[in-house]
Amino acid sequence: MELVIRGARVIDGTGGPSCRADVALDGGRIAAIRPEAASGPRPSAARVLDAHGLALSPGFIDMHAHSDLALLRDPDHSAKAAQGVTLEVLGQDGLSYAPVDDRTLAEVRSAIAGWNGGAPGDDSVSFDWRTVGEYLDRLDRGIAVNAAYLVPQGSVRMLAVGWDDRPATDAELTRMRQLVAEGLQQGAAGMSSGLTYPPGMYADQAELAELCRVVARHGGYYCPHHRSYGAGALQAYEEMAALARDTGCALHLAHATMNFGVNKGRAPELLSLLDDALAAGADITLDTYPYTPGCTTLAALLPGWAHEGGPEAVLARLKDEATAARIGRHLQELGSDGCHGVPVDWDTVEISGVGDPALSSWVGRTVAETAARRGEDPWEAARGLLIEDRLGATVLQHVGHEENVRAIMRHRVHTGGSDGILQGGKPHPRAYGTFPRYLGRYARELGILSLEEAVAHLTSRPAARLRLPDRGLVREGYRADLVLFDPDTVADRATFDEPRVLPAGIPHVLIDGRFVIRDGRRTDVLAGRSVRRTS
Numbered sequence: 001m002e003l004v005i006r007g008a009r010v011i012d013g014t015g016g017p018s019c020r021a022d023v024a025l026d027g028g029r030i031a032a033i034r035p036e037a038a039s040g041p042r043p044s045a046a047r048v049l050d051a052h053g054l055a056l057s058p059g060f061i062d063m064h065a066h067s068d069l070a071l072l073r074d075p076d077h078s079a080k081a082a083q084g085v086t087l088e089v090l091g092q093d094g095l096s097y098a099p100v101d102d103r104t105l106a107e108v109r110s111a112i113a114g115w116n117g118g119a120p121g122d123d124s125v126s127f128d129w130r131t132v133g134e135y136l137d138r139l140d141r142g143i144a145v146n147a148a149y150l151v152p153q154g155s156v157r158m159l160a161v162g163w164d165d166r167p168a169t170d171a172e173l174t175r176m177r178q179l180v181a182e183g184l185q186q187g188a189a190g191m192s193s194g195l196t197y198p199p200g201m202y203a204d205q206a207e208l209a210e211l212c213r214v215v216a217r218h219g220g221y222y223c224p225h226h227r228s229y230g231a232g233a234l235q236a237y238e239e240m241a242a243l244a245r246d247t248g249c250a251l252h253l254a255h256a257t258m259n260f261g262v263n264k265g266r267a268p269e270l271l272s273l274l275d276d277a278l279a280a281g282a283d284i285t286l287d288t289y290p291y292t293p294g295c296t297t298l299a300a301l302l303p304g305w306a307h308e309g310g311p312e313a314v315l316a317r318l319k320d321e322a323t324a325a326r327i328g329r330h331l332q333e334l335g336s337d338g339c340h341g342v343p344v345d346w347d348t349v350e351i352s353g354v355g356d357p358a359l360s361s362w363v364g365r366t367v368a369e370t371a372a373r374r375g376e377d378p379w380e381a382a383r384g385l386l387i388e389d390r391l392g393a394t395v396l397q398h399v400g401h402e403e404n405v406r407a408i409m410r411h412r413v414h415t416g417g418s419d420g421i422l423q424g425g426k427p428h429p430r431a432y433g434t435f436p437r438y439l440g441r442y443a444r445e446l447g448i449l450s451l452e453e454a455v456a457h458l459t460s461r462p463a464a465r466l467r468l469p470d471r472g473l474v475r476e477g478y479r480a481d482l483v484l485f486d487p488d489t490v491a492d493r494a495t496f497d498e499p500r501v502l503p504a505g506i507p508h509v510l511i512d513g514r515f516v517i518r519d520g521r522r523t524d525v526l527a528g529r530s531v532r533r534t535s
Helices: 102-111 132-139 153-160 170-185 205-217 233-247 267-279 311-319 321-334 357-362 367-374 378-388 402-409 430-445 451-458 460-465
Strands: 003-010 019-026 029-035 047-050 055-058 060-062 085-090 146-152 190-194 221-225 250-253 284-288 294-297 349-353 394-397 414-416 482-485 508-511 514-518
Touching: 003 482, 055 451, 060 414, 060 430, 085 508, 102 153, 102 311, 132 146, 146 153, 146 170, 153 170, 153 190, 153 205, 170 190, 170 205, 190 205, 205 221, 205 233, 221 233, 233 250, 233 267, 267 284, 267 402, 284 402, 284 460, 311 321, 311 378, 321 378, 349 367, 357 378, 367 378, 402 430, 414 430, 414 451, 414 460, 430 451, 451 460
Parallel strands: 003 047, 003 055, 060 085, 085 146, 146 190, 190 221, 221 250, 250 284, 284 414
Antiparallel strands: 003 019, 019 029, 055 482, 294 394, 349 394, 482 508, 508 514
16 A cells, blocks of 8 residues: 555535545545554554545546636646645636637637637647646646536537637537537536527527537536526526426536626525426536636626627727627626626626736726726726726626525525635635635534535535536545545635635645645645546
């Protein structure tokens, strides 16, 4: 044996009672588990870690991550490793960097620079891939934590159709089906969509159904950021549930919540919809983050028609006075599809990051605050920022409801996902605090979940959705992706004022039996690799 973890409180990921045990590791896997009450000799090894007072659980799986470039750019990646995350799911919200060609790579780099950095001209990452398989091969050179990938439907549409707001032709649909199939054959776990983000939002239900049938044939799952989290949210959820029923495709609802004033207290309606779909045989899971504000780009709030043609076309429309006035009317009076059908309240839109450091005075203030300081109309101020920062600004939207957050996290198909954007001067603290916040605030302090239930939500449930046969449980023969934490002190410490603070109470994290966090400090181990769908 290489290592024995002695005397830990083992929370095995099933949701069942914990027990004190010795856990032996060898060859990157769990070789033996000996409960304290068992008879016979205790396992021995060259190294022994005294874990009395600590809980041992499977590594946490972040079902919604935006570390697509951060894993390549930042070998340390303590934002996730220090939380106990041992696997992230990338390629989210329908937009990422594979599959691409030279044209669409430049377009997607511009479109989601606010999420990931990597705008054209940023040479911090060498984009030496084009296919999903090549991107996964790039991850296999060594990263901080493991990563799975979803084929991004918006990027696929960008390749086949471009940025046009129209139905795909038969030939274009055939190419999209082929691209999705190739990505799944190369190891992607499923397909994502961003149905409030262009160009993926331009796909109708019939087009999505054709792609979901491809995903279902390959044993993957569909992960949509659906068409509304505000006005029309329940209809948007029902559209996705119907898609799952009609295509037989497994469905995982991304950052599933009910936001804006129109949805205050309406989580039970969503949960009833889900229960009905599950009872009818649909295969549905979801993820959430344990915070009320959301996070996206400022440009994402614009109406979908304003994005047709791509980022340069958006900037041209913003510079045209008549078109900009029309955009402002959609945002402030009608409620744009990009803002979930709700007229924007600039008091709730806080700038969290900018691409151009010269614009840093915006960061940490709402659009309304900055506009008032400048004596400007809020839309004109926001428009100026979009133009000056070339659509790179990110925002926090303070539009969530705590009662909805708590209700949804209790559901039996719930999993954890940070939706963590690591860019910006003041990113959302969920990027640094999601997983210890579940354990500390919502399990220990509030009792919304028991500790054992919370661990199951963060480990075995996501592993089952990803169809991973040897992860998500503390079980003999499983991979030794493990977290040791103190149940009495584990806590998130990242705040909206200081979002890049690492959590407390997680002294050790192992991937494949190797310490990536040891005694609370990041080691130089790069044990992470791509985790590919194999069936």
